[in-house]
Amino acid sequence: MNTSNIDYKFLLEVDNNPLVVFNHEGKILYLNGNAEILMSYISPKEIFGLAVNYAPHEYGTKTTQIELAYNQLKFYAINVSYNSDEWIAVRLYYRPRDKQLNKRNSSKGEILTDINMLLDVAIIQFKIDTNTDIRLFTDKDIPKTLLNQNSFSKLLRKSLSSFKAASFLDIELKLGIGEHIIIDEKKYSLIILKFKSNGRYCNRDEEIKDLASELYLVSNLLENSIEFEIPLISK
Amino acid sequence: MFINSNSQTISKIYRTLQASKELMVSSLIYGEEFTGKKTLAKRLFENFVWVRGENIDDVKRALELNSHIVITNFENIGNIDLLEFENANVVAIYNGKTYNKRLENKFAFIYYFPSLREREEDIELFTKYYTNEAKEIFDIQEDIKIEKKELDISKNLKSLRSSIFKTILFKTVKREELSYIMFNYFLKNYKGNNVHKEQLEIFEKALIEAGLQIYGSQLKLSEIMGINRNTLRKKINEYF
Numbered sequence: 001m002n003t004s005n006i007d008y009k010f011l012l013e014v015d016n017n018p019l020v021v022f023n024h025e026g027k028i029l030y031l032n033g034n035a036e037i038l039m040s041y042i043s044p045k046e047i048f049g050l051a052v053n054y055a056p057h058e059y060g061t062k063t064t065q066i067e068l069a070y071n072q073l074k075f076y077a078i079n080v081s082y083n084s085d086e087w088i089a090v091r092l093y094y095r096p097r098d099k100q101l102n103k104r105n106s107s108k109g110e111i112l113t114d115i116n117m118l119l120d121v122a123i124i125q126f127k128i129d130t131n132t133d134i135r136l137f138t139d140k141d142i143p144k145t146l147l148n149q150n151s152f153s154k155l156l157r158k159s160l161s162s163f164k165a166a167s168f169l170d171i172e173l174k175l176g177i178g179e180h181i182i183i184d185e186k187k188y189s190l191i192i193l194k195f196k197s198n199g200r201y202c203n204r205d206e207e208i209k210d211l212a213s214e215l216y217l218v219s220n221l222l223e224n225s226i227e228f229e230i231p232l233i234s235k
Numbered sequence: 236m237f238i239n240s241n242s243q244t245i246s247k248i249y250r251t252l253q254a255s256k257e258l259m260v261s262s263l264i265y266g267e268e269f270t271g272k273k274t275l276a277k278r279l280f281e282n283f284v285w286v287r288g289e290n291i292d293d294v295k296r297a298l299e300l301n302s303h304i305v306i307t308n309f310e311n312i313g314n315i316d317l318l319e320f321e322n323a324n325v326v327a328i329y330n331g332k333t334y335n336k337r338l339e340n341k342f343a344f345i346y347y348f349p350s351l352r353e354r355e356e357d358i359e360l361f362t363k364y365y366t367n368e369a370k371e372i373f374d375i376q377e378d379i380k381i382e383k384k385e386l387d388i389s390k391n392l393k394s395l396r397s398s399i400f401k402t403i404l405f406k407t408v409k410r411e412e413l414s415y416i417m418f419n420y421f422l423k424n425y426k427g428n429n430v431h432k433e434q435l436e437i438f439e440k441a442l443i444e445a446g447l448q449i450y451g452s453q454l455k456l457s458e459i460m461g462i463n464r465n466t467l468r469k470k471i472n473e474y475f
Contacts, residue, residue, distance in 0.1 A: 111322065117257075118258065121258065121260075122344075124247070124250060124251045124254060125344050128244060128248060129244070148321065149258050149259045150259060150261055150320055150343045151343075153258070153343030153344060154340070
C-alpha cells in the first residue's frame, strides 16, 4: 500500500493525548484538539516551560515519566521532540482513569435518583450551622440516574463540610457537554458536580475520595474545589 | 408549620428532615435527653415504623421488613455495622452529646439537637406551655408568676416541666393541703426523742422567712407574729 496517502496531520489532530508544537520563541505553531482542552487549564507559557525543561540535550526525542495534574486532567508522562532549532513539540500522556470505572458492579441500594433533590437537602442541612454564602448554578432538568442515595448523601455532606469555614461556595451541577465515560464497554454521559470556594479543609479528602470511588464516581479534589463526574445511568 | 419551638436551629432541622422524607437516606438526630427529639420526629414521621434500640434483633427485623423506620434510643445499639440502611429511610434518635466516627460513617445526615440551655428562646415558650398545663390539671384560675431561678433545666424539658408543676403546686397549696402534706411527712419522720423541737423548725423557719420578706423589719414582724422581739431574734439566730 502507498503510505503517502495517509493523512498524518489528521491522526495527530484526533490523538487522545495533547500535542503542541512551538517555535523557538514559545509561539504556538500547531496544537491538536486535546491540546485545546488542555489550554483551558494551563497557559501556553507553562507548557513551553515544560518542553524546555524536559527536552533532550541533542536533536531527537525524550520521554519522561512524571505525574502532572491540571484540574481533572492527569498525565503520567511527557514527550519532547525536535530535530531543528525552528520548532519543538511536546506531548502529554493521559493517565488512564481509575480502573474501577472500567468495571462497574451494580451497587446495592441503587435507585433512580434526582441528584438535585439530594443536593437540595444536603445544602439545607449544611446551612443549619454555617453562614457560608451559597451560589447555586444547577441544571434542574438533569435526568435521574442510578445512585445509592444514602452513600451519595454522605458524600455530599462530607464534601460540603470541607467548606464549612468558607465565606462563599459556588455549587455547579450540569451535564458534561460532549463528555462521556465508557464503563463495561458502554458509553455514558457525565453529570458534573462542582463545589468551588476560596479555601477549604482538606484533612478528610481521603474519605471523600474513597466514598466517591465506592460510588463509581471520578473525583477531583483541589485546594479550593471538589469535583465529581457522575455517570448518567438511567437503567 | 407548627412545631413546639421558637429556635431557628430546630426549625431548620425540621425543614431538612421534611425535605428528606421522600428519599432513601439515613438521618441521625443526636443530643441530650429530653430535648424534644422524639416529639419532632413524631410530628414528621408518625406513619413510619417505630422501634426501640434496646433490642438489636427487633431493629434488624424492622429494617428487613420496612422501608421507613424510626429507631429510638439508638445509643443502646452496640454494633451498628450489623444494621443495613440501604434503600430505606431511617431516622435514628440518639441520646448523647457527641457521636463517634462509626456513626458518622453510617449516616447520610447528622443533626445536633440543641439542649434547652442552648435555646433560651424555648425556655420561655415551654414555661408558658407547662404553666398552662399545670393550671389546667390542678384547676387553678389565679395568675402565678414563676421566677427564672425556680426553673430547673438540668434535664431539659423533663426537669423544666417537673419544676414548674412543683412550683405551681407549692405556690397554690391550701391550708388543709399543707396540713395533709405535713401529716404524711411526719408519718415517715417520727424518729428520735426530740421530735417536737426538730420538726417545729419546718414550720417556724418558713413562717419567719416569709414574714421577713413581707415586713422587712424584725420589730414589725414581732408585732405581727405576736411574740417578743427578743424571742424572734433568738429564733432568727437559731434558724438562719
